[in-house]
Amino acid sequence: MLEARRTRVVxxxxxxxxxxxxxxxFRDGGGSGAHSVGGRLFAPVEHVAGDVTGALRGAAGGxxxxxxxxxxxxxxxxxxxxxxxxxxxxxxxxxxxxxxxxYTVVAGTVIAAGGExxxxxxxxxxxxxxxTPNETxxxxxxxxxxxxxxxxxxxxxxxxxxxxxxxxxxxAGSGQIGALTGTSSSMTGSAELKLTxxxxxxxxxPGQTLVTxxxxxxxxxxxxxxxGVVSAVTTPPGSLTPTALVKPFADFTGLGVVGVVVSK
Amino acid sequence: xxxxxxxxVLANNAEPSLAxxxxxxxxxxxxxxxxxxxxxxxxxxxxxxxxAVPDLVLLLVTATAVCTSPLAGALAGFAAGLALDVAPPAVxxxxxxxxxxxxxxxxxxxxxxxxxxxxxxxxxMITFAVMAGxxxxxxxxxxxxxxxxxxxxxxxxxxxRVLPTAILYDLLAAPFVFWLVARIxxxxxxxxxxxxxxSVEQRLAQVFRPAAAGAAPRLRLAxxxxxxxxxxxxxAPRLRLxxGRAGSSTSTYAAAPGAAVxxxxxxxxxxxxxxxxxxxxxxARTGPRTSRALGRNWLRGAASAAHVESxxxxxxxxxxxxxxxxxxxxxxxxxxxxxxxxxPRASRDPGAGWISAAGGPGPSVKRTSRSPGKGWITxxxxxxxxxxxxxxxxxxxxxxxxxxxxxxxxxxxxxxxxxxxxxxxxxRQDGQLAVxxxxSGWISAGSLADPxxxxxxxxPGKGWITxxxxxxxxxxxxxxxxxxxAVxxxxxxxxRAVRxxxxxxxxxxxxxxxxxxxxxxxxxxxxxxxGLSALAGAGTPMAARAPRLAPRRGWLSGTSRPSGAVLGxxxxxxxxxxxxxxxxxxxxxxxxxxxxxxxxxxxxxxLRRSRHPWRKRLHLPGGRPPVPPGAxxxxxxxxxxxxxxxxxxxxxxxxxxxxxxxxAARRLGLFGGRW
Numbered sequence: 053m054l055e056a057r058r059t060r061v062v063x064x065x066x067x068x069x070x071x072x073x074x075x076x077x078f079r080d081g082g083g084s085g086a087h088s089v090g091g092r093l094f095a096p097v098e099h100v101a102g103d104v105t106g107a108l109r110g111a112a113g114g115x116x117x118x119x120x121x122x123x124x125x126x127x128x129x130x131x132x133x134x135x136x137x138x139x140x141x142x143x144x145x146x147x148x149x150x151x152x153x154x155y156t157v158v159a160g161t162v163i164a165a166g167g168e169x170x171x172x173x174x175x176x177x178x179x180x181x182x183x184t185p186n187e188t189x190x191x192x193x194x195x196x197x198x199x200x201x202x203x204x205x206x207x208x209x210x211x212x213x214x215x216x217x218x219x220x221x222x223x224a225g226s227g228q229i230g231a232l233t234g235t236s237s238s239m240t241g242s243a244e245l246k247l248t249x250x251x252x253x254x255x256x257x258p259g260q261t262l263v264t265x266x267x268x269x270x271x272x273x274x275x276x277x278x279x280g281v282v283s284a285v286t287t288p289p290g291s292l293t294p295t296a297l298v299k300p301f302a303d304f305t306g307l308g309v310v311g312v313v314v315s316k
Numbered sequence: 317x318x319x320x321x322x323x324x325v326l327a328n329n330a331e332p333s334l335a336x337x338x339x340x341x342x343x344x345x346x347x348x349x350x351x352x353x354x355x356x357x358x359x360x361x362x363x364x365x366x367x368a369v370p371d372l373v374l375l376l377v378t379a380t381a382v383c384t385s386p387l388a389g390a391l392a393g394f395a396a397g398l399a400l401d402v403a404p405p406a407v408x409x410x411x412x413x414x415x416x417x418x419x420x421x422x423x424x425x426x427x428x429x430x431x432x433x434x435x436x437x438x439x440x441m442i443t444f445a446v447m448a449g450x451x452x453x454x455x456x457x458x459x460x461x462x463x464x465x466x467x468x469x470x471x472x473x474x475x476x477r478v479l480p481t482a483i484l485y486d487l488l489a490a491p492f493v494f495w496l497v498a499r500i501x502x503x504x505x506x507x508x509x510x511x512x513x514x515s516v517e518q519r520l521a522q523v524f525r526p527a528a529a530g531a532a533p534r535l536r537l538a539x540x541x542x543x544x545x546x547x548x549x550x551x552a553p554r555l556r557l558x559x560g561r562a563g564s565s566t567s568t569y570a571a572a573p574g575a576a577v578x579x580x581x582x583x584x585x586x587x588x589x590x591x592x593x594x595x596x597x598x599x600a601r602t603g604p605r606t607s608r609a610l611g612r613n614w615l616r617g618a619a620s621a622a623h624v625e626s627x628x629x630x631x632x633x634x635x636x637x638x639x640x641x642x643x644x645x646x647x648x649x650x651x652x653x654x655x656x657x658x659x660p661r662a663s664r665d666p667g668a669g670w671i672s673a674a675g676g677p678g679p680s681v682k683r684t685s686r687s688p689g690k691g692w693i694t695x696x697x698x699x700x701x702x703x704x705x706x707x708x709x710x711x712x713x714x715x716x717x718x719x720x721x722x723x724x725x726x727x728x729x730x731x732x733x734x735x736x737x738x739x740x741x742x743x744r745q746d747g748q749l750a751v752x753x754x755x756s757g758w759i760s761a762g763s764l765a766d767p768x769x770x771x772x773x774x775x776p777g778k779g780w781i782t783x784x785x786x787x788x789x790x791x792x793x794x795x796x797x798x799x800x801x802a803v804x805x806x807x808x809x810x811x812r813a814v815r816x817x818x819x820x821x822x823x824x825x826x827x828x829x830x831x832x833x834x835x836x837x838x839x840x841x842x843x844x845x846x847g848l849s850a851l852a853g854a855g856t857p858m859a860a861r862a863p864r865l866a867p868r869r870g871w872l873s874g875t876s877r878p879s880g881a882v883l884g885x886x887x888x889x890x891x892x893x894x895x896x897x898x899x900x901x902x903x904x905x906x907x908x909x910x911x912x913x914x915x916x917x918x919x920x921x922x923l924r925r926s927r928h929p930w931r932k933r934l935h936l937p938g939g940r941p942p943v944p945p946g947a948x949x950x951x952x953x954x955x956x957x958x959x960x961x962x963x964x965x966x967x968x969x970x971x972x973x974x975x976x977x978x979x980a981a982r983r984l985g986l987f988g989g990r991w
Contacts, residue, residue, distance in 0.1 A: 059387040059422070066394040066418045073401070073411030078465065086410035090402020094353070098404060101357040165360035166405040168368045168478045169462060169469040174356070174405040206404045216407075216468040235474075305363040 083201070091203035095178070099205060102163020102176050106308075118309055122159040124192040125311035129157045132190075132276040135263075155274065157311035158183060160207065171214035171234060173197075173307060178205040186272040188264075188313040194301030195219065195264055195279045196310050198272035207312065212279070213243045213304055220265035221247065221279055228254040229265055232279060232298060243305075245280060245298040256285045256294045270315040336503055341388075343500055344380055348392060351376045352399045360405070366481035370489040371455065373400055377417050378424045378450040379490075379497035382443050386425035393421030408467055416457040424450030440498070448490045452483045 077084040133155050160175035160183075177183055179202045189196040189209045197217060200210040210217050213234040221232045230249035249256065260282045266275025280300035287294045351372045359369050373396045381389025397417030401410040428446040432438050459479050462470030 055385070055387065059385070059390065062387055063390045063418070063422050066390055067415060070394065070397075070411040070415035070418060073398075073414065074409050074465070075411075077409040077411060082407060082409055084410060086402050087406070090399070090406075090410070091404045094356075094399070094403040097349075097353050098357055101353050105357055105361075162361070164356040164403075164405045166356075166407065167360060167371075167400075168482055169459070169467065169474060170405070170407050171469070172405045172407050200407055201404075203404060208404050208407065210407065214469060215471065215474070 087201060088203065091201070091206060091208075095203050095206045098164050098174060099176055102161065102174075106161050106163065106176075118161075121192055121309040122311070125159055125190065125309065126157050128190065128192055128277075129155055129311060129313055132263075132274065132278075135276045155270070156314050158314050159309055159311050161309055162209075162307045163206070171197075171211040171217075171304070172200065173209050173211065175207040175209060175310065175312070176205070177312065178202050178207050180204045182314050183207045183312050184314075187315065188270065188272060188274045188277065189310050190277050190313065191302055191307065191310045193278075193303065195273070195277045196302050196304075196307065199312060209310070211304055212300060212302075213245060219245075219273055219279060220267065221262040222265045222275075223249075223254070224261040224263055226254065226260075230254075232262065243300055244283065245300060247282065247296045247298045249294045249296075252292045252294070254294055256282060256287065256296050258282050258284060258296075262298060270313065274313050274315070340501055340503070344384075344388075344392065344497070345395075347497075347500070348373070348376060348380075348396045349399070352396060352403060355400070356403055356405055364485065366478075366484075368478045368482035368485055370485035371451070371482065372489065372493065373397075373413075374417060374420065374451050374454045374458075375447075375486060375490055375493040376497065377421045378447045378454065379494045380501070381421040381425035381450070382428040382447045382494075383497050383501040384425065386422050386429065389421030389425035390418050391421075393417035393419070408462065408469075409465060412461050412465065413458065416454055416461055420450050420454035420457065423453070444491070444494050447494055448487055451486045451490060455479060455482050455486060 073084075073086060077086060158177055158181050160177035160181075162173045163176045164174040166172035175183075175189075183199060183202050185199050185202055187199045189198060195212055197209045197211040197214070199207050201208040211234065212219055212232070215234050217234045219232040220229065222229050228249050228251050230247050232245045232247050234245055235243070247256075247262070258281075262279040262282070264273045264275055264277040264279055267273050278301055280298040282296045283299040284297045285294065286296055355372045359372055362369055377389065377393040377396050380392045394414050394417065397413035397415065398411070400406060400413040400417075401408070424446055427450070428443050431442055431446065435442075456479060459470055459475040463472065463475065
C-alpha cells in the first residue's frame with residue numbers, strides 16, 4: 053500500500069508536468085524551448101541512425117542514385133527559377149516582390165519521420181548548413197514542403213500533405229490561383245491534396261498541372277515549383293469556389309534526398 | 317541452520333538483488349531510447365498499407381509496465397513519451413505523448429495487478445491481453461488528446477481512418493515486444509505477492525468464494541445480539557477463534573485424551589493461521605509446515621501437539637530459536653496449554669518477519685488456499701468466524717486479524733503505520749484496542765486483555781507481541797481472559813503469557829504488575845478515549861464520565877460493553893445503572909447500521925425469516941454456556957438450566973437434522989429468548 057501511495061504521488065507529479073508542458077507549448081504555438089532542447093539531444097542519435105539507414109538504403113538502391121538525385125534537385129531548382137523568370141519576370145517581380153537573388157539548394161537526406169498524424173520528416177542538415185525556417189523543400193519530382201524548425205544539425209520539414217500546410221498554387225495553363233491544403237495522408241501512399249481555387253469562374257479539369265505561386269521573399273515557397281496534377285474535380289453543387297483533388301508529383305512515402313532552397 | 321535451508325528454498329521467491337534490478341532498469345531505459353530512435357527513423361518511414369505504423373514505444377511502455385509495477389510503468393511512459401514529444405520530427409505540443417503514455421503505462425500495470433490479485437496467480441496470457449489493451453487505449457488516447465488540442469493533423473476523419481489500422485499493427489507487434497520485455501524482466505521481477513494489499517476485488521472474492529463453495533456465512537459477529545440494536549444478554553464470554561466445524565468445540569475435545577483446553581463457557585480456543593493444516597487434537601504435530609513458505613513475513617503456522625493436561629498451564633510461547641528478522645511472532649501460547657517439555661517450538665525460521673504460530677489443537681485449523689507472497693500474513697483463514705477485515709490497509713505488511721473476532725470482532729479503523737498487526741479482534745468482550753501504535757513492527761494484542769482493560773504498554777522494541785491471558789483460556793470455571801502488561805522485554809519476538817500459577821480468580825484482582833485495580837479504574841481504563849490515555853493510567857477525566865461518552869471513532873462499542881462478571885458485585889461503579897448507560901452509549905455509533913452482505917452477516921431474525929440459502933445452514937445445537945458468577949440472570953430460565961456450550965452456527969449442517977433441532981429448540985423456548 054505504501055508502494056501504491058508512492059505510485060500515486062509520482063503519477064500525479066508526472067501528469068501535472070505533462071499538462072504543464074502541453075500548456076506552455078500550446079501558449080507558445082508549438083515553439084517552446086522543449087522542442088529545441090529535444091532537438092539538441094536527439095539530433096546526434098538520429099544522425100547516426102539516419103546514416104545507418106541511409107547506408108542501408110544506399111546499398112539497396114545504389115550509391116550513384118543519391119548523387120544523381122542531388123544533381124537533379126539542383127537542376128530542378130534552376131529550372132524553376134528560369135521558368136519563373138521567363139513567365140513574366142517583370143510583372144511578377146513588381147507584383148510579388150520576388151527576391152531576385154540567386155537560389156542555392158542545400159541537399160539533405162531524410163533521417164526520421166513523424167508519427168501517424170503528423171506529416172513531418174527530419175533532414176540531416178540544419179542551421180549549420182544555412183537552413184532557416186520557412187524555406188522551400190523540393191526534390192526531383194516537385195514540391196515536398198517547407199522547413200518548420202531547425203536545429204544546428206537537423207531540419208524538420210512540414211510536408212505539403214500535412215493538414216497544417218497550405219500552399220499557394222497557380223494553374224499552369226490558366227494562371228488561376230488557389231490554395232492547396234494537405235490531408236494528413238502521406239503515409240497511405242495515395243497522398244492527395246485538396247485544391248481550392250479563389251475564382252468562382254475558373255474552370256477545373258483533371259490533368260491540369262499546378263505550380264507554386266510563390267511567396268514574398270521566397271518564403272515559405274518559392275514560385276514555379278511543380279506541385280501536382282489535378283486528379284478529380286470535387287466541386288460541390290452550388291459552391292462558389294471550385295475544389296479538386298490534386299495528386300502531388302513527389303512521392304512522400306519514399307522521400308530520400310531532398311533539396312532545401314536557401315535564399316540569400 | 318534450518319533457516320538457511322529454508323532461505324535457500326525461498327531463494328526463488330526472494331527479492332532480487334539490487335544489482336539485478338538496476339541492470340534491468342538500465343536495460344529497459346536503453347531499450348526505450350533505442351525504441352524511440354527506431355520508431356522515428358525506421359518504423360515511421362515504413363510504407364505500410366493503411367497509413368499507420370505500429371507504435372513500438374507505446375508497446376514497450378505497456379509491456380514494461382505489466383512486467384514490473386505501476387510506478388515503473390508510469391515513469392517509463394512519461395520518459396518515452398517526452399522523448400517522442402521533443403525529438404526533432406515532432407511538431408505537436410510537447411507533453412502530449414508523455415501524458416498519454418504515462419497514463420497508459422500506469423493503467424496497464426494497475427489493471428494487471430488487480431487481475432492478478434483477484435485470480436491469485438499470474439497468467440501470461442492475461443498479462444499480455446492487458447498490455448495489448450493498454451496499447452490500444454494509448455493509441456486512442458493519443459488521437460483523443462490531439463483532437464482535444466485541435467491539432468490540425470488529428471481530425472475525426474483522419475483518426476477514424478488511422479486508428480484501427482494503428483491498433484491492428486500494434487496488436488501484431490505486441491507479442492514480440494511482450495516476449496522481449498518479459499525476458500528482460502524475468503529475473504528482476506520477484507514473484508510478487510498476488511495481494512500486497514486487500515484490493516476491493518479480493519475483498520469481495522474472499523467473501524464470495526467460500527460462500528459460493530457452500531460454506532456457511534460466518535460473517536456475523538459472535539456476541540452480537542439478534543441484531544445490532546440488541547446487545548446480547550449477559551452471557552459468559554465466549555472466545556471462539558475461527559471455529560471452523562460444526563460441533564468441534566464440544567465433540568472433539570470430549571474425545572481428546574486428557575483435559576482439553578477449555579475456554580470460558582466451555583469453548584475451545586481455535587486459532588488457525590495461514591499454513592496450518594487441519595489436525596485432530598489427538599495427533600501431535602511437531603514440525604511446522606514448510607511446504608508453502610513462499611516468502612518472508614509469512615504468518616506461519618506450526619501446527620503443534622495438543623495433548624494437554626489441564627493442570628499444567630504453561631506459557632507455550634517460546635522465543636523462536638533464532639529470530640533472524642524483526643516482526644517475529646511466536647504464537648505458540650495461543651495454541652493452548654501444552655505439557656511441560658513438549659512445548660512446540662518454531663523449529664525452522666525461514667526468513668525474516670516470520671510468524672510461527674503453533675496451531676491450535678482443534679480440527680478447525682485451516683490452511684490458506686494460496687499463499688500470496690512475501691510480506692503478507694494471511695489472516696484469511698482466521699476469518700471464518702466473522703470475516704471482518706480492515707477496509708483499507710494504509711501500509712504494507714499488514715496483518716489483519718480482524719477476523720479472529722469471535723465475540724466482538726471489531727477492527728481498528730485505520731492503522732497509522734506499517735507493519736502493524738492489529739489483533740483487536742482477538743478481544744474478549746471488552747478487548748481494548750491499540751488505537752495508536754507507537755512504532756513499527758508492533759503487534760498489539762491489547763484485545764487479549766481482560767476486562768480490567770490492561771493493554772500492552774509501550775513496547776521497547778519492534779516485533780513484539782504481547783499475548784496475555786493465554787491460560788485465561790483454560791479456566792475450567794469459565795473465567796476470563798486476563799491481561800498482563802508486557803513487561804519491558806529485552807529481546808524481540810517475545811510472546812508473553814500468563815504464568816500458570818496465577819489463577820483466573822486472581823486475574824481480576826491483580827490484573828497487572830501494578831497491583832490490584834479498583835473497578836472504577838477498570839472502567840476508566842476501558843472507557844479511556846484513546847490508547848495513550850489508557851496507557852497513562854486509569855483515571856482520566858474522560859474516563860470518569862465514561863458511561864456518558866459516546867465511543868469515539870474506532871472504538872469498539874461491542875468490546876466496551878461491560879460484562880456482569882467483571883462489574884457485578886463491585887460496588888456502585890459496576891451497578892446496573894452504569895452498565896445500562898454504558899451499553900447505551902457503546903451502541904450509539906452503530907445504531908441503524910446493520911452491516912451489509914460483505915462486512916457482516918444478517919441478523920438471526922433476518923435469517924429466520926428470509927428465503928436465503930444461508931438459512932438452511934443455521935441450526936441451534938446445544939444450549940448456552942454456564943453463567944459466570946456474578947453475572948446477571950439470563951433472560952431465559954431454560955437457557956440457563958441447560959447450560960450447554962452455546963449455539964453455534966454450523967457450516968454444512970445436515971438438513972435432516974435441522975428441523976429436529978430447530979423444533980427442539982423451539983420447544984425449549986429458545987426462540988423466545990432475547991438472543
